[in-house]
Each structure stands twice: as structure tokens, then as C-alpha cells.
Amino acid sequence: MAERPLSEANLVMSVVMQPSQANYVGNIHGGEIMKLMDSAAYAVARKHSHTNVVTARVDEIQFHLPIFVGELITCTAQIIFTGRTSMEVAVTVNVEDLDSDEPPKKALTAHFTMVALDKKGIPTPVPLLSVQTEEEKELFELGKRRYEYYKSKKDEVS
Ligand SMILES: CC(C)(COP(=O)(O)OP(=O)(O)OC[C@H]1O[C@@H](n2cnc3c(N)ncnc32)[C@H](O)[C@@H]1OP(=O)(O)O)[C@@H](O)C(=O)NCCC(=O)NCCS
Structure with a gap:
């Protein structure tokens, strides 16, 4: 499978x-944002693998700030690690008050963690991620550690 940068x-x-x-005081429900994050992870994994994908796992979700009605949110999804058929996508949501000059x-x-499926719904190989910079290599390594950790846990359960 060819590498993809x-x-x-x-x-x-x-x-x-x-x-x-x-809700009634204007705080956005967490599930609404999580749905958007899942959609972004789905789209970037589809773009990378050119096949159907499903969400297998969500880790380390953190809500750092509240989000309110009328604010602009920008969801960035970046594949940081690829296994054989799985991809780890880092998703970040930034919030912006459109009435202020604040960044x-x-x-x-x-x-x-998104898994690529073939037409029969069987996990199918994805292109390797070609990492170049020190930061990309570091993120890949961290993704690999999490991947190996999930694998060891799955082996314990099954
Ligand atoms: C994701 C799914 C296809 C994996 O099926 P499986 O029989 O475990 O497949 P495999 O054991 O061959 O694993 C395939 C890949 O998924 C990864 N994977 C499977 N379960 C995982 C989990 N719980 N966490 C992280 N990765 C997981 C494996 O590590 C493997 O990655 P690799 O090929 O890069 O090494 C299956 O569990 C599934 O269909 N889950 C439901 C997904 C879904 O419907 N999501 C939307 C929910 S509404």
C-alpha cells in the first residue's frame, strides 16, 4: 500500500x-460537538483510505471550555498514526466569539480510532502515513504507543 503524506x-x-x-441557558450540549468531531474524523479517514470507515474507539476526550449559541466552532481532524487497517485521528475543536476580536x-x-472496511464490511489495509518532521514523528510514536496499548488490552479481554 502506497504511503500518503x-x-x-x-x-x-x-x-x-x-x-x-x-440547553435553556445557551450552553451547547457536549454530544452535539462530539457528533461533529466524529463526522470530521470519519471524513478525514475516508479521504485517507478511499474506503468506508467506522469509529472503533474514542479516547482522551476533554472539554476544556464551554461553547455557547452563536459561537463559531472549527473542528480540525488530523490523521497522526496508521496501523494495518486502523487510523488514529487527533481532533481539536476551537471556539470563537464572533462579536469579539479575541483569537x-x-x-x-x-x-x-477509525477502521477501514471493504465492501463486505471486513477490515481492509490503509495507506501508510508518511511522516517527515520531528513533530509528525513524535505524534506518530505517541499514536503507536496507544495502539499497542489497546491491542494488549484487547488480547487480555479475548
Ligand atoms: C471496528 C471493527 C470493524 C473491528 O472489528 P474486529 O473484528 O475487531 O477487527 P480486527 O480485530 O481485524 O481489527 C481491525 C483493526 O481495528 C482495530 N481495533 C479493533 N477494535 C479496536 C478497539 N476497541 N480500539 C482500537 N482499535 C481497535 C485493531 O487494532 C485493528 O487495527 P490494525 O489492523 O491497524 O492492527 C468492529 O469492532 C466494529 O464493527 N465495531 C463497530 C463499529 C461501529 O459501528 N462504529 C459506529 C458506532 S455507532
């Missing part, structure tokens, strides 16, 4: 938060 393995989605996504702030972060 990390620079092509990313995607950015922006959306303004609506009242239907909030966007980091509101949520998480790691999604």
Missing part, C-alpha cells in the same frame, strides 16, 4: 452553533 491527511470544518443544539480558543480535544 500527513499534510494531505487533514480536514477542517466550521459551523456556527444554533439554539436547537443548546479562537481550544475547547475540546480527543483521539478517534
Whole structure:
């Protein structure tokens, strides 16, 4: 399977938060943002693998800041590690108050593991991620450690 550079393995989605996504005082429900993060992880994994993908795991989801109706959120999804059929996607959500000059702030972060499936629904190989810079190599290594940890846990359970 050919290598695909990390620079092509990313995607950015922006959306303004609506009242239907909030509670009665205007805080956006966490599940609304998690759905958007999952959609971004799905899209970037599809883009990288050129096949159907499913979410197998979500790790280390953190809500750093509240998000309110009318704010702009920007969701960045970046593949940071590839296994044989799985991809780890780092997803970051930044929030921006459109009525102020303040720069966007980091509101949520998480790691999604997406698995590529063939037409029969069987896990299928994905292109390797070609990492070049020190930062990309470091992220890949951290992703690999998490991947190996999940594998060891799965072996314990089964
Ligand atoms: C994800 C799924 C296809 C994996 O099936 P499986 O029989 O475990 O497949 P395999 O053992 O061959 O594993 C395939 C890959 O998935 C990874 N994987 C499977 N379960 C995992 C888990 N819980 N966490 C992290 N990675 C996992 C494996 O490490 C492997 O990666 P690799 O090929 O890069 O080494 C299957 O568990 C599934 O269909 N889950 C439901 C997914 C879904 O519907 N998501 C949406 C929820 S609404």
C-alpha cells in the first residue's frame, strides 16, 4: 500500500452553533460537538483510505471550555498514526466569539480510532502515513504507543 503524506491527511470544518443544539441557558450540549468531531474524523479517514470507515474507539476526550449559541466552532481532524487497517485521528475543536476580536480558543480535544472496511464490511489495509518532521514523528510514536496499548488490552479481554 502506497504511503500518503500527513499534510494531505487533514480536514477542517466550521459551523456556527444554533439554539436547537443548546440547553435553556445557551450552553451547547457536549454530544452535539462530539457528533461533529466524529463526522470530521470519519471524513478525514475516508479521504485517507478511499474506503468506508467506522469509529472503533474514542479516547482522551476533554472539554476544556464551554461553547455557547452563536459561537463559531472549527473542528480540525488530523490523521497522526496508521496501523494495518486502523487510523488514529487527533481532533481539536476551537471556539470563537464572533462579536469579539479575541483569537479562537481550544475547547475540546480527543483521539478517534477509525477502521477501514471493504465492501463486505471486513477490515481492509490503509495507506501508510508518511511522516517527515520531528513533530509528525513524535505524534506518530505517541499514536503507536496507544495502539499497542489497546491491542494488549484487547488480547487480555479475548
Ligand atoms: C471496528 C471493527 C470493524 C473491528 O472489528 P474486529 O473484528 O475487531 O477487527 P480486527 O480485530 O481485524 O481489527 C481491525 C483493526 O481495528 C482495530 N481495533 C479493533 N477494535 C479496536 C478497539 N476497541 N480500539 C482500537 N482499535 C481497535 C485493531 O487494532 C485493528 O487495527 P490494525 O489492523 O491497524 O492492527 C468492529 O469492532 C466494529 O464493527 N465495531 C463497530 C463499529 C461501529 O459501528 N462504529 C459506529 C458506532 S455507532
